[in-house]
Amino acid sequence: MEILAEIPFVLDPLALMKPLRIEPGSGDESDLLALIDVARQVGKPKAVYTESFVEGRDGDTVDIGGITFTSRTLNRNLATAERVFPMIATCGVEMDAAFPACGDMVQEFWWDLIKTHLLGAAHKYLDEALHRKFRLGKTATMRPGSGDASIWPIDQQRGLFALLGGVEAAIGVRLTDSFLMVPNKTTSGILFPTEVDFRSCEVCHRETCPSRHAPFNKELWDAMQHD
Numbered sequence: 001m002e003i004l005a006e007i008p009f010v011l012d013p014l015a016l017m018k019p020l021r022i023e024p025g026s027g028d029e030s031d032l033l034a035l036i037d038v039a040r041q042v043g044k045p046k047a048v049y050t051e052s053f054v055e056g057r058d059g060d061t062v063d064i065g066g067i068t069f070t071s072r073t074l075n076r077n078l079a080t081a082e083r084v085f086p087m088i089a090t091c092g093v094e095m096d097a098a099f100p101a102c103g104d105m106v107q108e109f110w111w112d113l114i115k116t117h118l119l120g121a122a123h124k125y126l127d128e129a130l131h132r133k134f135r136l137g138k139t140a141t142m143r144p145g146s147g148d149a150s151i152w153p154i155d156q157q158r159g160l161f162a163l164l165g166g167v168e169a170a171i172g173v174r175l176t177d178s179f180l181m182v183p184n185k186t187t188s189g190i191l192f193p194t195e196v197d198f199r200s201c202e203v204c205h206r207e208t209c210p211s212r213h214a215p216f217n218k219e220l221w222d223a224m225q226h227d
Contacts, residue, residue, distance in 0.1 A: 003170050004047040004129060009121035011036050016113060032110055035100070039114045042098040045122035046171040049087035049130060049191075050164055054078055064190070067159045071152040074142055074190070081192045085134075086163045089126050090186035091118040093172035115185040123187070136193060143189035145179070154179045160188050 013029075013036055022028045052065040057079070060072045064084060078084065095115050101107040130136060145154030157179040161167050168174045174182050181188065 001048050001050045001164050001166065001170060004049075004122075004126060005044070005171070007045045007047065007122050007125045009043060009045055009118050011039060011114065011117060016110075016117070020110060020113065031107065035107060035110055035114060038098055038100055039095065039111075039118070042094045043114075043118050044092040044094045045090065045118040045125075046092055047087060047089040047122045047126040048164055048167060048170050049085050049126065051134070052084050052086055052163060054082055054084060065163050067163045069152075069156055069159055071142075071156065073151045077140065077142060077194065078192055081194070083134075083193070085130055085191040086160055086189075087126060087130075087191060088160075088164065088167060088171070088173055088181075088186065088188045089119060089122040090171060090173050090181075091115040091122065091183055093183055095185075096183050112185070115183070119185040119187065127191075130191060138194055139191050140194045141189045141191045143187060146189075157181070157188060160190070 013033060016022075016032065016036065017024070017029065020028075020032070022032055050065075054062060054064055055066070056063040057075055060070055060075060062069050062071070062075050062078055064086070095111070095118065099108070099111050101111070131139070142152055144152050144156040144160060146152070157175055161175050172183075173186050176182060
């Protein structure tokens with residue numbers, strides 16, 4: 001497992017104020033700037049990844065690095081892949097430990113948005129590091145629990161953590177009994193080379209999902225069910 005711990009990030013106050021509808025010169029701006037200052041001091045976004053190989057495929061399962069994952073969609077997407085990259089990116093446990101306004105629901109919301117920006121920095125850094133080191137071309141990523149529950153069930157997180165090994169010791173991210181990750185602004189998945197665009201949103205029926213990045217693709221959904 002490779003650890004990426006020195007990940008740079010930028011927090012632009014104006015970019016944060018706009019979605020929060022905070023007016024320049026207001027008391028809210030002052031409070032937000034104070035939170036940004038704390039985040040700049042303590043924030044340490046991190047990521048881990050490993051290079052793994054597909055060892056077998058059988059119906060709805062895929063064997064990767066000695067771990068069996070159950071997902072017809074994952075099987076289909078990795079039909080021609082031999083080398084894949086299990087990974088986890090996080091805003092960093094330091095952000096949870098340093099939140100200075102516990103009990104203030106508004107500032108908790110603001111802090112969560114700041115954490116999202118740090119997670120974004122971790123994602124970008126990890127993606128660039130993988131593409132640079134392994135000279136990857138076009139890639140896609142699948143994440144346990146993303147999209148409809150049947151696409152890649154969230155309980156498959158257990159196998160992903162086992163495949164990476166020692167995640168909590170490495171970057172502080174832990175898996176709960178319900179397979180959620182702590183800190184909450186953490187994502188996991190498998191990045192793989194592909195010639196075909198794929199986003200989990202394309203096979204997700206949740207029309208009102210705030211994280212949607214692509215429209216539902218019925219043709220792709222039907223293909224996933226009958227392959």
